[in-house]
Amino acid sequence: MGSQRRRARARETALGLSLGSPLLLVILALVFLPLILGLRLSTQAYSYGIPGGFIGLHNYASVLSDPDTLTAAVHTGGYVLVAIAIELVLGLSFALALNRPFRGRGLVMAALVLPWALPSVVSALLWLRIFNPDNGLLNVLLLRVHVLSQPKVWFASRGWAIVFIAIVHAWGVVPLVTLILLAGLQGIPDEIYAAASVDGATGWQQFRMLTMPLLRPALAVALTTGTILAIAIFDEIYMLTGYQLNTFSLMMQAYQITFTRLEFGKGAAFAYLVTLVTGVLALGYIRSLRRAEQ
């Protein structure tokens, strides 16, 4: 009986392995192999495309001591903070609104998904028409209602440039956050709200004491996704301002090192450091989520 069970388990294992191995091979070839090759590249010297051999952690030290890295990190931190704030506030508001059935809900959902479906380059081009200092929609409107007396160059100052670029980025990510939070909201049983109502809880109390705690897993997923996407911001900056001193981000700096200077080793080291930061942040979110669940 025992040996029969062992044989059945072995057959099951063999079947599982045979079914899963193609996928495993694809993941190994397309994810792990490039990661390993990238790690090796990050320890090699490259000067304007010419390889120069193994140099240990020199590329990492060089990247970390470059003042442009700190500037790029500060700019990226700004993008993350502004984008996440917009995404969570708007995403949660839209998710709460869409969680109740109403006429035309499907249409609203479709319209909401549209910015997410647009390639980021296309949406940045659309926003460029809005922010154009000469004849952009924003300047035209504000001049017409006399809020401005002369056209404003929206990307001239560092602070405002970061805020506006973060808005453009968040515009594309809000639908994703909304869908994640909506899925979380729909997973909360109605009975809990019914019981809270019977106990006399107000709408605000229900939101604060029930919805928010039960939505934490979805919020953590939304926060992690939003942060990773904001750290990787590139297209929007490239299209709206180019490699401008007051707006360049970590990924733009990685592009600059890799493709303009052709310092592939340093570029790989830079990319690994960004990945490390992203990984640490994601782990932090997950750990805080686990603590909350416990």
Add this chain to the structure above:
Amino acid sequence: MRGSIARVVTAVAALALVAAACSSGGSDPVGSAIASGPSPSIAGQTIVVLLPPWANVPKDILQTFTDQTGVKVDLQVTGWDAIRNKIAITGAANTPLADVTEFDWSWTGQFGRAGWYLPLQGKLDPAMISGLQNNGAFTIGSNQYAVCYSNDFRISAYNKKMFADAGISQPPATLDELTVDLQLIKDKGIAANPLAIPLSATEGTSTAWYLLTLAYGGQLFDPNLQPAFTSPDSGGYKALQFMVDAVNKGFVTPGAVSLTDTQSDNRFTSGSAAVTIVGGPDEMVTANDPSQSKIAGDGSFLLVPGVSGPGATFGLPEGLGIMSTSTHQAAALAFLKWWEQPATVLALQKSIGLLPCSTSAVQSLVSSGKLVGGDTINQELQHVAPLFPQGAPPWYGDFSTKAGSIINAVARGDLSVQEGVNQIAAAATQLQSGA
């Protein structure tokens, strides 16, 4: 007997030598292919050619190459930036990308030094090479990495009607005259911001500064590649001051700090600006085409203004190079030779507007009146000099990006002119030490 054997051996050896000599001469598949029709050794091959959109050779013109050589061309057209990235990635990985590719003048230091391109000296007719203008931009030391196919250079342009409306009868020859004319056009309300010049953090802005630096009689670097633009009496300093003055005096729109070169040019063709400083030799094709321009018939080339007369300008030639990884190098070489034939360059100028690098072809176009603004172009060509007489250094791309960003910061008022030139010089020094 021994003597006759020796004579036979000698005769055979001599015949072998003659045969070898004949075969080495006769086996030049490129020369024979171009001279007398398809060559058996390269006929039937297909070469991959990677070019930017402005060099999208029409199929009927490509067919003439196939007819001459028997070589088919797989023409891939993609963006200039994308081509650069593809070359860098495949070059570093030593994997094949294409047989022939675009080779911009600014890539010479990086790509030539990396060994990604086949040196062409000795493989092409020296007479043909010497007849090409700007071809030195593709050379480092004795190595030539490309042949020029697009004779791009910077030239200014102005709106004749706007100048006439302002009562100006002569186009400006100097930068001082230009300043006076722009003020007049502005004061008379003909154009609120009469000058089109890009000031965004892009390559186009760096190009404008380089041009004005030369126009002020300066150079970017000395022969040892040390920055030559930090002193207030240097051309580079004056050029940056000119750009800042243009912002402060309202000659350029406040939005110029967000405008790329193309967007800035659109201000000229839309009739918003009376002068564009940094244009190309194809500028008038667009400006005087009613389907693309609101100033059709009013646009005219303007020799880049200088200090006491027309100033210096520089070439931005584009070439064709053969990648070291090419497996059809003979066919690729035939393609380069075919491209530089007079019939091909004239056909390409007619169909896609590429200004030939061949001096004789340009003269032929000017004298036959087939080149829009040909006389001014011909005059401006006399003032064209390479930006880097010693060949573009490997750090040029990064330098240009940083210079564009810093000029943008100066135009936005974040940095003074002196701080700007100092930062550009520091960037150049840092990049050189890294190279």
